Amino acid sequence: WPSTAWCHSFASDHFRIPVLEEIVGAPPTAELEPISSEYTQTDEDDMGMTYAELGVYGTLRKISRLGPVGMFQRLVVQWGDNYTPSQVAEKVKHFFRSYNINRHKMTTLTPSYHAEDYSPDDNRFDHRPFLYPRMDWQFAKIDEIA
Numbered sequence: 001w002p003s004t005a006w007c008h009s010f011a012s013d014h015f016r017i018p019v020l021e022e023i024v025g026a027p028p029t030a031e032l033e034p035i036s037s038e039y040t041q042t043d044e045d046d047m048g049m050t051y052a053e054l055g056v057y058g059t060l061r062k063i064s065r066l067g068p069v070g071m072f073q074r075l076v077v078q079w080g081d082n083y084t085p086s087q088v089a090e091k092v093k094h095f096f097r098s099y100n101i102n103r104h105k106m107t108t109l110t111p112s113y114h115a116e117d118y119s120p121d122d123n124r125f126d127h128r129p130f131l132y133p134r135m136d137w138q139f140a141k142i143d144e145i146a
Helices: 004-014 019-025 043-047 051-063 068-078 085-106 136-145
Strands: none
Touching: 004 019, 043 051, 051 068, 051 085, 068 085, 068 136, 085 136
C-alpha cells in the first residue's frame, strides 16, 4: 500500500486541492485556544512529551506490561545516548502522572466484568486497572536508582 503522505500528495495534485498539503503538514493540536503570533498550541507541548516518546511509553506499558520502575530501567538503557538517568526519571514520572490521571478515560465498558478471555475489542481484553493510587513509592525508587 502507498504511504499516507503519498496519498495526500497525490490527492492534492490530482484533484487540485493544495490546501491538503497545509492540513497534513500542520502540527497536531486540539485547537482549544486561539492561535496568535505569540502562542501556538500543539499536542506535544500540552502533553509534555513527543508522539514518538508516547509511542514508546505505550508499548512498554501495554505490550511489555512495565510499571514505573521497570519502564525507567528499560529506558535508561534504550535512551542512554540521549538522556541522563535523571532526565529519563523525570520523563517516566511525568508519563505515569499523566497516565494515572487519564487512564479511566480509556475504559468504555464496565471494567470489572469480562465475559470471555479474548475479544477483538481491546477494552474487554485489557485487564489493566483503570484507577491508580499515587505512585510515591515507585517514584522514590526511581529517584534512588537514578
